[in-house]
Amino acid sequence: MAPASPLQSSAGIGLRAPHYAEILERRPGLSLLEVHSENFFAAGGPSLAWLERFRALYPLSFHGVGLSLGSSETVDAVHLAKLSALVRRFEPALVSEHVCWSSASGRHSNDLLPLPYTEEALDGFVAHVDAVQERLGRRILVENVSSYMRFAHSTIPEWQFLGEVACRAGCGILLDVNNIWVNSRNHGFDPAEFLAAIDPQAVGEIHLAGFESQGALLIDTHSRPVTGDVWTLYRAAIERLGPRPTIIEWDADIPALDVLLAEAARADAILGVEAAA
Amino acid sequence: MSVLATAQREFIEALYSQRPCEPGVEVYRRNMLANLGGALAATFPVVERLVGEAFFREAARAFVLAHPSRSGDLNEYGESFADFLEAYPHARSLTYLADVARLEWACHESYQAADAAPFDLASLASVPADGYGRIRFALHPAVRLVRSAHAIESIWSANQPTRDGTPDRDTGPDSVVVCREDGVVRVSAVAPDEWDFLRAISKDATLEEASAAMDETFAAKFLAGGLARLVRDGVIAGFSVAAA
Numbered sequence: 002m003a004p005a006s007p008l009q010s011s012a013g014i015g016l017r018a019p020h021y022a023e024i025l026e027r028r029p030g031l032s033l034l035e036v037h038s039e040n041f042f043a044a045g046g047p048s049l050a051w052l053e054r055f056r057a058l059y060p061l062s063f064h065g066v067g068l069s070l071g072s073s074e075t076v077d078a079v080h081l082a083k084l085s086a087l088v089r090r091f092e093p094a095l096v097s098e099h100v101c102w103s104s105a106s107g108r109h110s111n112d113l114l115p116l117p118y119t120e121e122a123l124d125g126f127v128a129h130v131d132a133v134q135e136r137l138g139r140r141i142l143v144e145n146v147s148s149y150m151r152f153a154h155s156t157i158p159e160w161q162f163l164g165e166v167a168c169r170a171g172c173g174i175l176l177d178v179n180n181i182w183v184n185s186r187n188h189g190f191d192p193a194e195f196l197a198a199i200d201p202q203a204v205g206e207i208h209l210a211g212f213e214s215q216g217a218l219l220i221d222t223h224s225r226p227v228t229g230d231v232w233t234l235y236r237a238a239i240e241r242l243g244p245r246p247t248i249i250e251w252d253a254d255i256p257a258l259d260v261l262l263a264e265a266a267r268a269d270a271i272l273g274v275e276a277a278a
Numbered sequence: 279m280s281v282l283a284t285a286q287r288e289f290i291e292a293l294y295s296q297r298p299c300e301p302g303v304e305v306y307r308r309n310m311l312a313n314l315g316g317a318l319a320a321t322f323p324v325v326e327r328l329v330g331e332a333f334f335r336e337a338a339r340a341f342v343l344a345h346p347s348r349s350g351d352l353n354e355y356g357e358s359f360a361d362f363l364e365a366y367p368h369a370r371s372l373t374y375l376a377d378v379a380r381l382e383w384a385c386h387e388s389y390q391a392a393d394a395a396p397f398d399l400a401s402l403a404s405v406p407a408d409g410y411g412r413i414r415f416a417l418h419p420a421v422r423l424v425r426s427a428h429a430i431e432s433i434w435s436a437n438q439p440t441r442d443g444t445p446d447r448d449t450g451p452d453s454v455v456v457c458r459e460d461g462v463v464r465v466s467a468v469a470p471d472e473w474d475f476l477r478a479i480s481k482d483a484t485l486e487e488a489s490a491a492m493d494e495t496f497a498a499k500f501l502a503g504g505l506a507r508l509v510r511d512g513v514i515a516g517f518s519v520a521a522a
Contacts, residue, residue: 039350039351039352039353040353042351042353043353043389043390043391044390044391044392044419045390045391045392045393045419045420046389046390046391046392046393046420046458046461047389047461047462048389048390050461066350067349067350067351067352068350069350072286073280073282073283073286074283077349077350080349080350080351083351102286103350104290104350105283105286105287105289105290106287106290107346107348108290108294108346108347108348109346109347109348109349109350110290110293110306110310110347111310111313111314111317111347111350111352111355112306112309112310112313114289114306117281117282117285119281119282121280121281121282122282125282149302149305149306150300150301150302150303150305150306151302152285154281215305218305220305
């Protein structure tokens with residue numbers, strides 16, 4: 002396979018099926034196309050054929066949602082083998098997963114469940130990132146998730162947990178600015194404190210998305226435009242970290258491609274301001 | 279057991295139970311039911327159209343609570359949904375529903391199955407005439423065979439997005455072949471003898487063994503033309519020759 006084009010610190014989008022044909026036809030200027038790794042675990046067929054075509058035009062980011070790195074049990078060997086085969090075949094620019102867990106005693110939630118931020122959870126998480134990086138033969142990024150509850154026995158702030166994972170496992174951070182905002186509202190902390198604790202060197206990618214309110218909670222639905230507060234926080238993040246490849250995620254009520262491209266252009270404007278400064 | 283392991287077991291237990299739980303866990307339970315229910319709706323669109331959205335959502339919810347997801351890959355979820363529907367008391371009057379679900383699962387598997395190199399029928403010329411009976415055809419990995427006492431092919435076709443839901447035929451039985459052509463999953467009803475032949479091939483039968491059960495007239499016609507069509511349609515994707 003031909004080498005992928007180099008990764009730029011500009012905006013890309015989450016690649017979703019309703020936009021496949023239009024992206025191939027228009028070939029918009031994007032730094033990165035991000036897919037959910039599991040959506041390409043098929044043995045063959047059209048999904049992989051599409052991905053081959055995108056791979057020829059754009060750097061890819063494989064964003065996993067099902068590895069359950071925070072589980073107290075060992076990483077699912079079959080799942081990891083499928084990811085490994087996919088990564089070998091497509092040589093994506095980035096590979097990422099989440100700071101969360103999904104399964105226990107053989108039952109899956111297929112959701113990003115919150116971890117108690119304890120030394121025990123940290124040790125386990127670091128060991129699992131080690132195992133994955135060893136298996137894939139490359140560094141991965143791990144993303145901070147939105148959460149809707151906290152554990153009374155947590156002893157470590159979320160941002161410190163994230164930083165410790167990156168430091169001890171030698172992985173990078175996929176900083177989801179929307180998730181920082183959502184959690185700051187759901188759990189009552191200052192998002193600036195979260196940002197200030199992040200080592201700029203560790204951050205390899207940024208996510209932006211929209212959320213919805215459900216009663217007193219903000220829910221990370223990826224179904225709306227990025228809000229003004231999150232754009233402000235993003236600007237602050239770029240000022241602190243420097244420009245980073247940034248993905249606009251939109252997974253439900255998926256809009257016309259132009260809506261996503263406009264969001265990406267807005268991120269590019271902020272990245273450009275910083276790059277020129 | 280560690281604190282984390284215990285907490286995670288209890289959390290998953292709470293998600294898959296119907297007992298009242300704290301508001302935070304309730305958010306995750308709702309998300310999970312919506313995600314897994316959404317995965318079922320994506321895999322079984324014809325079933326959803328046949329029973330309506332509200333009925334489907336309730337059936338999906340009951341299924342999810344009784345059949346937890348076992349994989350971090352949502353595409354693997356729902357294999358036993360057809361069996362569940364067969365036993366689902368509220369769907370008892372829709373006798374064909376479970377078999378339609380089986381057909382949709384077959385389509386779902388077909389879509390994701392491995393690719394195979396194109397197969398040229400002319401390559402059979404290398405087989406000496408006295409070896410024909412020992413040819414073992416290989417089905418394309420994306421082929422699935424479904425049989426039902428009901429007119430499932432007709433019902434499935436009538437409930438594709440461009441159709442109004444009125445089936446061309448009301449009565450089965452149907453012998454259905456699912457295959458993938460240029461990345462598109464195709465569903466077709468075939469003659470029962472042809473289906474039996476493909477079924478035998480899928481169980482590694484030789485040409486002689488697979489055609490033995492066919493009606494003689496049918497067999498002659500089939501071997502003269504049907505076989506080439508199956509190759510052209512990508513149903514048969516290769517062959518080997520069994521030892522004499």
